[in-house]
Amino acid sequence: MKFTIKRSIFVDHLNNVQRAISSRTTIPILTGIKIAVLDSGIILTGSDSTISIEIYISKEDESNQLSIAETGSIVLPSRFLGDIVKKLPEDQLTLEVQDNLQTVIRSGESVFNLNGTAGSEYPTLPEIDADSTYVLPGHLFKRVVNHTIISVSNQQIRPLFTGVHFILADEQLKAVSTDSHRLSQRIVPLTMPEESQGKALEINIPGQTLTELTRLVDDNEDIEMMVTDNQVLFKIDNVYLYSRLLEGNYPDTDRLLSLDYNTKIKVDAQELVHAVERALILSHQGKNNVVKLSLSQEEAILSGHSSEIGYVKERLSLLSFEGDDLEISFNPDYLREALRSFGGQDVVIRFVNPTHSFILTPSEDEDEFNMVQLITPIRTPGN
């Protein structure tokens, strides 16, 4: 096999494919990138066996400056290939596989000779034979992921919770995540494919897959999603991301969400984030990483302490206060991430009592569960 390509284009695509490759894989060939050269273009593949990314570089697109002399396929060590191509001296490079899988990469006066592995040894990607294709606008998809990714668990002991639960039904997409200390939910409108009218699709997508997708998609691009039993394929232009799905029945989380409250406040999310960020300088040094919020008609105080370093008190200016006085303690990291997920919006927080979880909703849509963050408090000796 042999082809010539514009170097900067090749670098960008290698970087994207490399995102799927883990240096910690136990399967040696998965440390490599597969390059398959067809008559019409080349396909780059990288995989860590949970996620696989495939990119098609077409000969027809002239900006690729791709010319193909001979078809074939090879697997090359991913990290070195990336480093080498990045540093080659000229605008173009030629890659040629010779006898014994020896692969020669030329650019200007540089000649690299890499030991390759036969492309036929690379695992084949799952076939996705789906009935219907869901189309998700990139900007909307990113908002859903950014809102829910914070509550995804990183504890492999309960694999189901390392993903986000997606329900696609009734012209809407509902995404829920929880690590059992907090919960995030986001509901957005969705144009359902014709074949799926009246049906519901429920899947659990690994958090890692969603994070990679938000990196691959631009706001103005669409993501096409195809689902089979245990696999999902996302297509963004010429990039294909395959991912396995997490198995299991996601618990019913709706029962956790309620608009009941005994204390309700409205806050400027940005201002509260800054106060939390100051309070956690000290709480991070404490044994329990906990801060306390004291609310009354007269004043609102956020406080954090570390017995070794000292303590901090922040007087908050609330936009509104309603209901009973309250003292409640919680992990400040959770509140910081929850607040950030609302962007610059004013946020309403509903509390029941010091031992009951509290929920955050945007002020503009405070009586719905379209955009919710729920946080479980921490019981402290005083409560």
Place this chain on the structure above:
Amino acid sequence: MKFTIKRSIFVDHLNNVQRAISSRTTIPILTGIKIAVLDSGIILTGSDSTISIEIYISKEDESNQLSIAETGSIVLPSRFLGDIVKKLPEDQLTLEVQDNLQTVIRSGESVFNLNGTAGSEYPTLPEIDADSTYVLPGHLFKRVVNHTIISVSNQQIRPLFTGVHFILADEQLKAVSTDSHRLSQRIVPLTMPEESQGKALEINIPGQTLTELTRLVDDNEDIEMMVTDNQVLFKIDNVYLYSRLLEGNYPDTDRLLSLDYNTKIKVDAQELVHAVERALILSHQGKNNVVKLSLSQEEAILSGHSSEIGYVKERLSLLSFEGDDLEISFNPDYLREALRSFGGQDVVIRFVNPTHSFILTPSEDEDEFNMVQLITPIRTPGN
């Protein structure tokens, strides 16, 4: 003690003082910053016992917005103090020491209460009672350090070689460093203080001290240097950096430098750096991190290999070649750092034979030792 100060100014000065503070110190009080409040201003001190940095913030300079209500001194935990001050909400902050060394920092609606340590427990800095002050322009000092710091050893087993040897005599400053695999030398003109006319000063300054100094000094500032037996004080505007000197007699390195050669080439330093950076992608994977340079009238080839990954050959375009054919092997990291130290200049490299060290000088000053990098080759089975 109590004072109010502009927050951004305080943040900048704390950052600079913190440069001297090591998180690995075994002396607890040295994890703190000492703040001493005088009638005329405040002094911040940080130290890791090798280096101490002292910064004077004057009340007279109105941009500091410094007002002093009560003098005194306190030691506060450096990392937290920096984090807190950086995140405070308003443009100004007030710091007040109350009973029991409790220190209150207020800004807007934030109130931090830190446990301090008495300023009197902080070690006193050495007194520098020097006869004469050497003045070094910042831009020149930086060039000297950047050229020589690369050959400073990081092996504590031979402490003398972890510093740069400075000789100040005859209206010039000569700086030499070596880790016994390579050597750097830089000579620049120097205006000697009157009291030192006819005398020579030889000192060994720790590499760490020089690195910190280059970060503290601007190109258009002067550095004032005062030396006593085993200490040196550098003064840059309102910043004082104290450092111990390294003891011992630095070896005579002049005998290592010779203009004799059997092969001499002239190269574009930038171009060769790029070729070396490509070659070392593979050599870094080899057992010995070694590249080979093959020189003849016909061609110049730089090659690197790793038995697992493959090999690379770079054809170099020399600006000139003189003398015998040669094959020589060496650590590519050394050549890369040496070439970079010349900036964009063309460089002359003189070789004697494959087992003898080779030297690099700038093309414009190739017959002098004002700016030299020396590298020892690596013997390979072929040589």
